[in-house]
Amino acid sequence: xxxxxxxxxxxxxxxxxxxxxxxxxxxxxxxxxxxxxxxxxxxxxxxxxxxxxxxxxxxxxxxxxxxxxxxxxxxxxxxxxxxxxxxxxxxxxxxxxxxxxxxxxxxxxxxxxxxxxxxxxxxxxxxxxxxxxxxxxxxxxxxxxxxxxxxxxxxxxxxxxxxxxxxxxxxxxxxxxxxxxxxxxxxxxxxxxxxxxxxxxxxxxxxxxxxxxxxxxxxxxxxxxxxxxxxxxxxxxxxxxxxxxxxxxxxxxxx
Numbered sequence: 136x137x138x139x140x141x142x143x144x145x146x147x148x149x150x151x152x153x154x155x156x157x158x159x160x161x162x163x164x165x166x167x168x169x170x171x172x173x174x175x176x177x178x179x180x181x182x183x184x185x186x187x188x189x190x191x192x193x194x195x196x197x198x199x200x201x202x203x204x205x206x207x208x209x210x211x212x213x214x215x216x217x218x219x220x221x222x223x224x225x226x227x228x229x230x231x232x233x234x235x236x237x238x239x240x241x242x243x244x245x246x247x248x249x250x251x252x253x254x255x256x257x258x259x260x261x262x263x264x265x266x267x268x269x270x271x272x273x274x275x276x277x278x279x280x281x282x283x284x285x286x287x288x289x290x291x292x293x294x295x296x297x298x299x300x301x302x303x304x305x306x307x308x309x310x311x312x313x314x315x316x317x318x319x320x321x322x323x324x325x326x327x328x329x330x331x332x333x334x335x336x337x338x339x340x341x342x343x344x345x346x347x348x349x350x351x352x353x354x355x356x357x358x359x360x361x362x363x364x365x366x367x368x369x370x371x372x373x374x375x376x377x378x379x380x381x382x383x384x385x386x387x388x389x390x
Contacts, residue, residue, distance in 0.1 A: 213267035286314030288387065290323040296384040306376045313338070313372050313383060321365035324357035327389040332362045338381050350384065362387045 283296035284307060295314045297303030303310060332353035337346045347366055352359055366385065375381060 153333070207320055235280065284310045284314060286311065286318055287325070288318055288321060288389070290328070291388045291390040293318060293321075293388070294386040296386075298384065299378070301335050302378060302381055309372075310378060310383075312387075315316040316369045316372060317365045317385065320368035321329045321387070322361055323389055324355075327355055327358040327361075329389065330355050331386060332359050333386040334362050335382065336366055336368060337382050338372055338375065338383060340375050340379050342368065342373045342375065343373075345380070351386075353387075358387070358389060 283294055283303070286293045286295065295310045295315055297310055330353040331351075332349065333351040335346075335348055335350045338345050339345055344366060347363065349359055349363070362385070
């Protein structure tokens, strides 16, 4: 029992000495801090003075604090809180290739076949239509085909034919003019019904009449005379559109 008591007494003595040392150390540190503060207060600047020292912070009062510049708005900016589910997704750019030319090679080593023209079949009519007879000159070569025009008379019709095919085809309007001027001067005689007379005359370059003659008489002299006077009464048919002269065959058919 005595041994155990001695051991406990020693432990309490060591603990008491350590606690006493710790208290004394804290007291010494506190005294050092208080002494340093007193020395600094006596020899150094006081709190709030404008003197600047190393390690101190100086604060100046201002009327307003300048704000940072406002950032420009961004049109396409999306906040994290916004709903981006309805934003359309960018469409992929689709590039179209131009159609290949007919001469381009579609497959390597092969060329496109050229389109073969379809054969055309001509079907002959079952019943061939007869071709109309072409007016021919009453004098000269009967095989010569001559262009002509028809004009109404006061009691019949008149047929004007040009012996020059090229002139009559190209200048048909001139033949119609000749018919109008002659018919204005034609006066059918009494008793000339169902009769016809054909006269021939030349029109010179200036439009005057020359070499007037009866090609086929009607057998009724008043009708032949009236046909001659109808042509002779025209002072001029107007200058020819082409050539030096043209021969006209004029047939009067009285009804």
